[in-house]
Amino acid sequence: MHASGAASDPSPGIARRTSYVSEPRAAAVRGRSPVDRQLYARIARSGERVSAVEVSGLGKAFDGRPALEDVSFSIAPGTVLGLLGVNGAGKTTTVRILSTLVRPDAGRAVVNGFDLRSNPGGIRKSIGLSGQNAALDAYLTGREALELVARLRGLPSRPSKLEATRLMERFELGFVAGQQVRTYSGGIKRRLDLAACLIGSPPVLFLDEPTAGLDPYGRRALREAVRSETARGAAVLLTTQQLEEAETLADELVILHDGRVVSRGSTASVKAAAGAAVRLSVTVAAADVESSANILAASGATSHSTSEDECEVTVALASSREAMGAIARLIDAGVDVCSLRLDEPKLEDVFISLTGACDGSHARQI
Ligand SMILES: Nc1ncnc2c1ncn2[C@@H]1O[C@H](COP(=O)(O)OP(=O)(O)OP(=O)(O)O)[C@@H](O)[C@H]1O
Numbered sequence: 029m030h031a032s033g034a035a036s037d038p039s040p041g042i043a044r045r046t047s048y049v050s051e052p053r054a055a056a057v058r059g060r061s062p063v064d065r066q067l068y069a070r071i072a073r074s075g076e077r078v079s080a081v082e083v084s085g086l087g088k089a090f091d092g093r094p095a096l097e098d099v100s101f102s103i104a105p106g107t108v109l110g111l112l113g114v115n116g117a118g119k120t121t122t123v124r125i126l127s128t129l130v131r132p133d134a135g136r137a138v139v140n141g142f143d144l145r146s147n148p149g150g151i152r153k154s155i156g157l158s159g160q161n162a163a164l165d166a167y168l169t170g171r172e173a174l175e176l177v178a179r180l181r182g183l184p185s186r187p188s189k190l191e192a193t194r195l196m197e198r199f200e201l202g203f204v205a206g207q208q209v210r211t212y213s214g215g216i217k218r219r220l221d222l223a224a225c226l227i228g229s230p231p232v233l234f235l236d237e238p239t240a241g242l243d244p245y246g247r248r249a250l251r252e253a254v255r256s257e258t259a260r261g262a263a264v265l266l267t268t269q270q271l272e273e274a275e276t277l278a279d280e281l282v283i284l285h286d287g288r289v290v291s292r293g294s295t296a297s298v299k300a301a302a303g304a305a306v307r308l309s310v311t312v313a314a315a316d317v318e319s320s321a322n323i324l325a326a327s328g329a330t331s332h333s334t335s336e337d338e339c340e341v342t343v344a345l346a347s348s349r350e351a352m353g354a355i356a357r358l359i360d361a362g363v364d365v366c367s368l369r370l371d372e373p374k375l376e377d378v379f380i381s382l383t384g385a386c387d388g389s390h391a392r393q394i
């Protein structure tokens with residue numbers, strides 16, 4: 029359910045600060061403006077649950093081929109939703125629909141209290157978008173490009189300059205501030221695009237593969253930016269192929285496959301729902317790798333992988349009891365197990381099991 033002071037009265041120009049507050053990060057929003065405090069108190073009294081992004085039954089086809097089918101999720105203010113999926117799963121299409129760049133064929137979406145169909149303008153004022161391909165004027169300098177975005181979002185001249193400086197510092201762009209964007213390397217362009225997306229502190233951020241092409245410093249800056257944006261109450265939709273990054277940053281995950289949601293929830297609940305509670309790794313002689321992989325895969329594994337150089341076979345299993353049974357079967361088959369390890373399953377195991385299980389082409393292979 030939604031509660032909004034903004035839905036019928038969007039401020040012109042710059043996006044309003046978040047007008048939604050909810051328990052998970054309420055402390056971050058508490059103590060902001062008197063309006064926010066009053067809104068929080070009202071919601072706390074009513075026990076109402078609110079979302080910054082609410083998506084329900086979203087569908088889209090291109091040339092008769094479904095790209096999204098019945099996609100639903102929500103994002104609470106001050107939280108990060110990680111939208112995951114193999115290439116072509118529908119992540120960018122979802123982001124483009126929610127950013128009002130593509131019309132959905134079915135379903136409903138409400139972003140910052142604005143309905144996608146009836147008030148796309150309100151959504152555009154509420155979001156910061158960093159798309160898969162950076163889109164900034166190549167003939168402006170980096171500083172000019174950021175100042176232009178700030179002015180387009182309704183900031184006056186001096187605040188625009190301050191905002192450009194703040195974000196150039198955040199993404200360590202000072203050394204290229206006076207150069208034309210067309211001379212930037214790919215990773216530096218990506219940093220500038222991320223800086224542009226954060227201008228004006230929008231309440232909702234759509235980050236489509238934001239770390240693609242970033243070096244470790246850029247990735248760290250992005251992580252810090254996401255944390256500080258959520259701390260002020262922003263809701264973030266993040267797509268990434270870096271599963272560890274999703275695990276680190278996201279409060280909730282949605283895994284898409286062939287345009288459908290195949291799993292949704294916290295990282296722990298996504299892992300549990302996929303039946304992956306334990307990751308068993310065994311190192312065996314090179315000659316035994318194939319037979320070991322077959323034995324382990326037949327032991328109820330949700331995924332398995334083989335590392336040829338280290339002769340290590342890894343499987344995700346539903347319980348440590350199953351892992352013990354799998355080890356016993358290896359020994360019964362005469363496999364010489366050199367070493368074994370039990371760990372928590374990785375998100376990658378679960379991702380492979382979910383996306384491989386739905387599509388014969390990757391069936392149960394890492
Ligand atoms: N403009 C378009 N015209 C036709 N088909 C499209 C268009 N945009 C996307 N598609 C198709 O929709 C499906 C989903 O594409 P989308 O770009 O959303 O995937 P993705 O999950 O973002 O993939 P990636 O990880 O490669 O970025 C794909 O089959 C893609 O080919």
Ligand SMILES: [Mg+2]
Nearest residue numbers: 119120121160
């Ligand atoms: Mg994409």
